[in-house]
Amino acid sequence: MRRMSALSPAPPLSGPAQERARRARLRLTDLRASRTLTVLAWIGAAVIVITMGSVGFQVIRGASEAIGRFGPLFAFHAAWIPNLNKLGGLSYLYGSLVTSLVSLVFATILGVSIGIFLALLAPRPVANVIGPLVEMLAAIPTVVLGLIGIIVISPFSAHTLEPLFHGVLGWTGLFGAPAQNGASLFTASLVLTIMVLPIISALSRDIFRTVPQELRDGAEALGATRWEMIRGVVLPTTVSGITGACVLGFARAMGEAIAVTQVVGNASLIHANLFFPGTTLASAIANQFESPQNSLTESALYYLALILLIVGVLTSIVSRRIISRGAKLT
Amino acid sequence: MSTVTPDPEFSLRPSGNLARRLLISRAAQGGAVIAAALAVVILLILIGFTVVHGIGALSWSFLTGNLPAATGQAGGIGPALLGTAELALIAGIISVTLGILTALFLTEFASPRVAAPVAATLDVLAGLPTIVAGVFVYGIVVAHFGESGIAAAIALSMVMTPLVARATLESLRRVPATWRDAAAALGVSHWRTVLTVILPGAASGITTAAILAVARGAGETAPLLFTSALYGNNVQLNPLHALPNLPLEIYTLIETGYPVSVQMAWGAAFLLMMTILLVNIVARIGLRRGERKRGL
Amino acid sequence: MSVSETTTDEFDDTLIAEPDRSAPARIRLSPGPTRRPTPEPAAPAITRQIVFDARGVWVDYGAKRALEDVTMTIERNLATALIGPSGCGKSTFLRCLNRMNDSIPGFSVGGELRYHGHDLYGPTANRVEVRRRIGMVFQKPNPFPKSIYDNVAWAPRNLGMKDGLDERVERALRGAALWDEVKDRLKQSALGLSGGQQQRLCIARAIAVEPDVVLLDEPASALDPIATASIEDLIHELKLRYTIVIVTHNMQQAMRVADRTAFFSLDENRTGALIEYADTKTLFSHPADSRTRDYITGQFG
Numbered sequence: 001m002r003r004m005s006a007l008s009p010a011p012p013l014s015g016p017a018q019e020r021a022r023r024a025r026l027r028l029t030d031l032r033a034s035r036t037l038t039v040l041a042w043i044g045a046a047v048i049v050i051t052m053g054s055v056g057f058q059v060i061r062g063a064s065e066a067i068g069r070f071g072p073l074f075a076f077h078a079a080w081i082p083n084l085n086k087l088g089g090l091s092y093l094y095g096s097l098v099t100s101l102v103s104l105v106f107a108t109i110l111g112v113s114i115g116i117f118l119a120l121l122a123p124r125p126v127a128n129v130i131g132p133l134v135e136m137l138a139a140i141p142t143v144v145l146g147l148i149g150i151i152v153i154s155p156f157s158a159h160t161l162e163p164l165f166h167g168v169l170g171w172t173g174l175f176g177a178p179a180q181n182g183a184s185l186f187t188a189s190l191v192l193t194i195m196v197l198p199i200i201s202a203l204s205r206d207i208f209r210t211v212p213q214e215l216r217d218g219a220e221a222l223g224a225t226r227w228e229m230i231r232g233v234v235l236p237t238t239v240s241g242i243t244g245a246c247v248l249g250f251a252r253a254m255g256e257a258i259a260v261t262q263v264v265g266n267a268s269l270i271h272a273n274l275f276f277p278g279t280t281l282a283s284a285i286a287n288q289f290e291s292p293q294n295s296l297t298e299s300a301l302y303y304l305a306l307i308l309l310i311v312g313v314l315t316s317i318v319s320r321r322i323i324s325r326g327a328k329l330t
Numbered sequence: 331m332s333t334v335t336p337d338p339e340f341s342l343r344p345s346g347n348l349a350r351r352l353l354i355s356r357a358a359q360g361g362a363v364i365a366a367a368l369a370v371v372i373l374l375i376l377i378g379f380t381v382v383h384g385i386g387a388l389s390w391s392f393l394t395g396n397l398p399a400a401t402g403q404a405g406g407i408g409p410a411l412l413g414t415a416e417l418a419l420i421a422g423i424i425s426v427t428l429g430i431l432t433a434l435f436l437t438e439f440a441s442p443r444v445a446a447p448v449a450a451t452l453d454v455l456a457g458l459p460t461i462v463a464g465v466f467v468y469g470i471v472v473a474h475f476g477e478s479g480i481a482a483a484i485a486l487s488m489v490m491t492p493l494v495a496r497a498t499l500e501s502l503r504r505v506p507a508t509w510r511d512a513a514a515a516l517g518v519s520h521w522r523t524v525l526t527v528i529l530p531g532a533a534s535g536i537t538t539a540a541i542l543a544v545a546r547g548a549g550e551t552a553p554l555l556f557t558s559a560l561y562g563n564n565v566q567l568n569p570l571h572a573l574p575n576l577p578l579e580i581y582t583l584i585e586t587g588y589p590v591s592v593q594m595a596w597g598a599a600f601l602l603m604m605t606i607l608l609v610n611i612v613a614r615i616g617l618r619r620g621e622r623k624r625g626l
Numbered sequence: 627m628s629v630s631e632t633t634t635d636e637f638d639d640t641l642i643a644e645p646d647r648s649a650p651a652r653i654r655l656s657p658g659p660t661r662r663p664t665p666e667p668a669a670p671a672i673t674r675q676i677v678f679d680a681r682g683v684w685v686d687y688g689a690k691r692a693l694e695d696v697t698m699t700i701e702r703n704l705a706t707a708l709i710g711p712s713g714c715g716k717s718t719f720l721r722c723l724n725r726m727n728d729s730i731p732g733f734s735v736g737g738e739l740r741y742h743g744h745d746l747y748g749p750t751a752n753r754v755e756v757r758r759r760i761g762m763v764f765q766k767p768n769p770f771p772k773s774i775y776d777n778v779a780w781a782p783r784n785l786g787m788k789d790g791l792d793e794r795v796e797r798a799l800r801g802a803a804l805w806d807e808v809k810d811r812l813k814q815s816a817l818g819l820s821g822g823q824q825q826r827l828c829i830a831r832a833i834a835v836e837p838d839v840v841l842l843d844e845p846a847s848a849l850d851p852i853a854t855a856s857i858e859d860l861i862h863e864l865k866l867r868y869t870i871v872i873v874t875h876n877m878q879q880a881m882r883v884a885d886r887t888a889f890f891s892l893d894e895n896r897t898g899a900l901i902e903y904a905d906t907k908t909l910f911s912h913p914a915d916s917r918t919r920d921y922i923t924g925q926f927g
């Protein structure tokens with residue numbers, strides 16, 4: 001208001017003409033401000049969309065040489081010999097899938113249990129302390145997790161867990177002799193579990209809390225135990241949401257580069273032994289992208305990034321679908 | 331008076347298969363408790379190791395000294411501290427601006443038909459592997475202009491923006507519709523309502539989101555790998571050059587494997603982790619307070 | 627016949643003769659006035675088993691007292707209605723009868739509440755067993771998002787009643803007067819049923835485990851008049867086999883379905899209390915307490 005009168009040098013006579021002029025100016029300011037804000041918001045959204053679009057464009061363009069040379073079968077060739085221009089992504093894809101799936105299994109079992117505890121068992125004050133503590137795991141910088149992974153988790157994995165698994169399940173071939181320093185697919189899976197766990201536990205807690213109290217009461221009023229109520233009513237009504245949470249956790253595990261690179265051993269091998277070094281898509285990029293041996297290798301690394309990108313986009317679409325479908329049901 | 335004698339036909343002790351069912355139920359509940367305890371124990375172990383290994387490295391010269399001049403030498407992390415602060419600041423400004431604008435766009439300005447694809451894009455961006463963000467910025471910025479703090483901040487903000495946008499979106503949606511309606515009923519124009527009613531109403535949520543996003547960005551390594559890795563060993567504040575930073579410094583210190591370097595890595599990890607955890611705790615408590623004050 | 631048996635005549639006597647029996651160990655506190663429900667007028671001395679025997683029952687939610695000093699008995703194979711203004715603790719009392727309140731933070735109950743002579747809240751009473759014997763149907767129909775069949779079969783399966791499950795489901799659905807409407811679509815989702823059908827499904831679900839008592843908390847309040855009528859008809863059937871306790875806001879409904887009616891109201895401190903408990907006919911035609919009279923003639927509040 002004060003600004004308005006400052007703009008108008010004329011004394012504030014209260015004639016109808018002045019009033020009309022004042023209103024018109026006000027309307028003009030309103031119009032300008034509203035336009036500015038709208039334009040800014042559109043720009044913000046446009047930047048997001050354009051960025052995402054150019055990520056896709058950039059990665060595809062970078063990968064085009066490798067795509068042209070190897071075609072879609074790139075993902076199914078294991079050899080990675082840059083000198084000979086023999087490049088295939090299978091060993092990376094394999095390592096990514098194995099580490100992500102193993103960590104997903106651990107994180108789902110633990111995370112869903114934690115979600116059950118936080119949403120259905122613990123008194124609110126307890127849940128309000130434990131919940132944020134678990135979420136704190138997600139705040140630990142990945143490079144720090146990698147450091148702890150190298151110095152603490154790797155030896156633990158190689159010298160404590162491996163004999164344990166080997167003793168019981170050695171015949172499966174999944175738990176063979178460990179590498180000396182403990183760098184292995186399994187160690188990477190453990191580190192990933194720590195990263196994925198807070199995602200799954202927080203999401204599943206929130207999902208479990210959406211189950212109406214009336215449904216839970218209805219189950220308990222029929223003489224069901226707590227666990228029967230959870231298994232018979234809560235889990236079936238939330239299964240799609242939990243699946244969505246797992247898909248998000250899987251995506252997180254696939255995309256992690258740093259901590260995995262630190263502990264996975266970075267050997268482009270394909271083998272069943274979880275306690276042996278391996279490699280992943282993201283860690284291949286982290287290790288080699290800085291100084292690729294030749295342009296074809298660089299392009300192949302872009303190709304690996306493209307695979308990661310496709311996995312990321314797909315998982316985000318899938319989890320969105322699943323979660324929104326679940327929301328519709330309840 | 332005869333009603334006191336309990337009728338055995340209607341005993342309330344566990345009957346039939348109930349004893350077994352209760353056992354299963356208690357075991358399952360016990361499992362859930364153990365899982366939660368395990369997660370907390372893991373957190374404590376992670377913090378514990380970092381504290382035990384890292385606290386010994388801390389000293390004034392460590393905090394302020396230049397980075398080691400050559401691998402395997404002793405040194406400080408002063409330039410990396412400053413660089414990380416600067417990167418977090420620049421990336422924070424970019425991502426908070428973009429995040430808030432995008433959230434406003436989605437809630438206030440876009441028709442549902444336009445909002446849906448933008449929201450989906452935001453989800454995809456949130457799921458973008460951080461290393462791909464690094465590769466992307468390398469391709470469009472670093473390949474042409476070389477490494478720089480700006481390039482690194484752009485890569486970081488690709489990770490941070492979706493976080494800010496989503497949390498802001500959530501806070502905006504929690505602003506009671508009645509406030510908006512009241513403003514509209516008073517004839518207040520839309521943009522004024524947005525700036526004076528809706529944004530302030532969501533302020534505590536947005537602030538928390540911004541702080542958490544900056545904390546997250548400060549700890550990210552992958553986006554910096556190809557954008558701000560070739561830095562010198564002394565203080566560099568010009569964002570047109572590669573900025574020394576803590577995450578990459580930790581990463582390279584560990585890779586060298588020299589005991590003195592690993593010791594430094596622990597010290598730096600301790601600082602980085604503690605700062606981020608503290609910021610997280612404070613921001614969350616602040617958020618809860620703010621919400622309670624407004625009765626949300 | 628077991629010893630937990632009395633006549634309605636004795637009911638008054640016990641109240642007057644032994645108002646303050648030495649408190650069992652689990653009475654935590656017995657504050658408040660020793661107000662007693664109005665002695666009820668003499669009823670024909672029919673011998674009936676006492677299912678619930680409440681003496682001086684009170685309930686707190688945190689620091690707030692919700693219900694004060696309820697003393698009443700509920701008898702077998704009768705339908706007992708709980709009526710009263712909103713917030714007077716009808717649901718609270720009903721939910722005490724099968725311990726549905728236990729998991730509410732801050733909830734505490736005192737006084738003595740016996741079920742066939744067993745202390746409902748005693749150390750030997752198991753909550754799950756309590757609910758298996760005392761089923762409950764809620765105000766809002768709450769079928770599980772499962773098939774109609776599985777809604778009914780779920781609890782029997784838990785209990786290990788796997789033999790003749792199909793017959794059991796059919797019996798429960800017939801018992802809830804729902805069989806003819808759903809027999810061709812047992813495998814379809816229960817969420818596709820109408821509100822009234824859903825509520826009858828919930829009743830079928832409750833009786834599938836052959837409970838002793840069925841508690842109903844305003845079971846028809848979310849339903850249209852036709853669905854309400856079918857639920858009321860059903861209650862007449864159900865009380866032949868089960869003991870029914872029903873909370874209702876609708877006094878006509880209480881008159882139509884209940885043999886006995888308890889009127890709860892709020893006292894000076896806005897704490898719920900039992901004001902009057904009598905045969906339904908008596909309560910509505912000759913209320914002994916002025917507050918009951920005001921309420922049933924619509925002069926309440």
Ligand SMILES: Nc1ncnc2c1ncn2[C@@H]1O[C@H](COP(=O)(O)OP(=O)(O)OP(=O)(O)O)[C@@H](O)[C@H]1O
Nearest residue numbers: 687692710711712713714715716717718719730898
């Ligand atoms: N879970 C709860 N936590 C705290 N207070 C409660 C809770 N449930 C009920 N109350 C309080 O206890 C009192 C009695 O509530 P109750 O639901 O038993 O009343 P009601 O007679 O069933 O009312 P209505 O007819 O509206 O259903 C009320 O003052 C209510 O606010």
Ligand SMILES: [Mg+2]
Nearest residue numbers: 716717718843
């Ligand atoms: Mg009620």
